[in-house]
Amino acid sequence: MRYIEPHAHMVSRVTDDYERMVLAGCEAVCEPAFWAGFDRSSSAGFYDYFSQLTEHEPKRAARHGLKHFCWLGLNSKEAEDVKLAEEVIGLLPQFLDRPNVLGIGEIGLNKNSRNELRILEMQVDVAARHGQLILVHTPHLEDKLKGTRLILDALKNDRRIRPERVIIDHVEEHTVAMVLDTGMWAGMTLYPETKCTPARAVDMLETYGRERLWLNSACDWGRSDPLAVPKTAVEMKKRGHLAAVVDEVVYQNPARFLAQCPKFILDK
């Protein structure tokens, strides 16, 4: 089996995880910029982080024969410090031409505040001006419904944004339909306690169709599983889905979306 991990925070993972992912059939990993678990004290911290994502981490993945791509942006948890956020957004253009950068992400909302929304709109503007794909984080738990609505409104209000070039991540049963109805892509994140289990993700694939859905582990420094995507592929097989259908979901779908960025090239 082959698969693409379209959302994983590998800077937080040990080298053994790279090895296990490759053994499970991973052919490419994509790493959105995210919250480090603490607030960074200056934009210099983000400069170093973006350098890590575009210089160091691809080399680390390559030691296991794995292609590494990334997304750059300011996460919503650090958006209340508007001055810092504006400085970080100012850093983005100088990194966008680097060979493994796929677009702007993960950007979005966390607690659905005015400043979070303002910083989201600023980063959508950067994506529009530079012709970048967009990867959006939707809020957690009780904040997800409202946040997803606010995010979709913000994206629809910017006429430069083409929906097929946006992936709205971390959808659940109460948000997946509203995302797909806009023409955007939807990502299902497989977590042990929050977001989706493999069984619920397969339920959604069976209910809403698989045309614009992908699966990801979003593995990071919290409770998460870097093998969640192949485990969900096994869940599909347990239900009787054909190998070709599994391949469509875990490989062809992310490849189809990501290939809208010409830098996303996989080894033949």
Next chain:
Amino acid sequence: MTQQQVLDLYFLEARHQLVEVAAFLDRLERTGPPADFRARAFAEAIKILDGPGKDKVKAVLLAFSDPTQEPIFVATTKAACGAWPGRGEA
């Protein structure tokens, strides 16, 4: 999948999860009447499981969700707690 296949694949796991929920409710009950908004939200969501309709997981998620539409003035915390504090207290 057929009903037989769903039961063969998922019955034991669902039974286990239901027993865990029952144990949680007993544990909570031993502490007295529900005073916390999370306990009240949980009790409301439980009612959905025994009701009509096929979209139960969506209904449960909606029961825990913030239904308001305007952005909040400022985020004073980063974490979500799983239930909207405003429900039943407005």
